[in-house]
Amino acid sequence: MDITIHTTVLPHDDPDASLAFYRDVLGFEVRSDVGQGRMRWITVGPVGQVGTSILLAPPAADPGITEDERRTIAEMMAKGTYGWILLATHDLDGVFEKVSAGDAEIVQEPTDQPYGIRDCAFRDPAGNMVRIQEVG
């Protein structure tokens, strides 16, 4: 079978703020932007890697989600315990410098982890953890 991971989904609570982070700070390109107001589905991805995308989507838009569940998801996003993603780069220090200059919330400066990797971490504007790992 020929299967790849194509798109992963992260929630936003302010589409313009999330778009600004992924496009202007991380340098991703915008591949589509549909919907309006808070109900926007925005596909972004790294330039030159059309096979990999992140879909920034409104959380709890599914009509099968109850009001209590919707509130819980919103609270978990605010608490920073809901969405997260692992990215990778060959130039961790360069990426860290660029992202921290973009006024993002820093969770962890570049660190050699005892389990053998080197990584750093940020919050995106919706509270999602964006962890970036260095690859050789």
Added chain:
Amino acid sequence: MCQPSWGRARVEAQRLSDLARLRRVRDRIDREYGRPLDIEVLARAANLPAAPLGRQFLLAYGLAPYAYLMTRRIEHATALLRRGDLSVAEVCSAVGGPSLDTFRTCFTERVGVSPDVYRQRAIGAAADVPSVRNGEAPLTGPRLA
């Protein structure tokens, strides 16, 4: 005329903003656990008195800020001890202490064995020693008994 739904929306927006503030406190603990951190320092940065910060953090995350900080320190300590090339005192200092005695006590409470015993067992049989995150290790795990 003020609609009840506006009031509810305002309360909910305030609650999310309060939670985001707690998230920044927790992220700071994750970022600076190796430095001297206490509730007063965290509270000042969060612009909240210490007692309400402690209560709100406990409600949001299930642990008081200091307990969360020590959990993070012990978690990183288990990873460092498993490497086997650092002494217990060096590990204690690397994860922000606070003092060797307090570190030993907290470690033993959470992991079930002292850091010295944990280190010896890790050197002897790395695969058999559980890593510890958020106090999940049983107090007397079968592999450590």
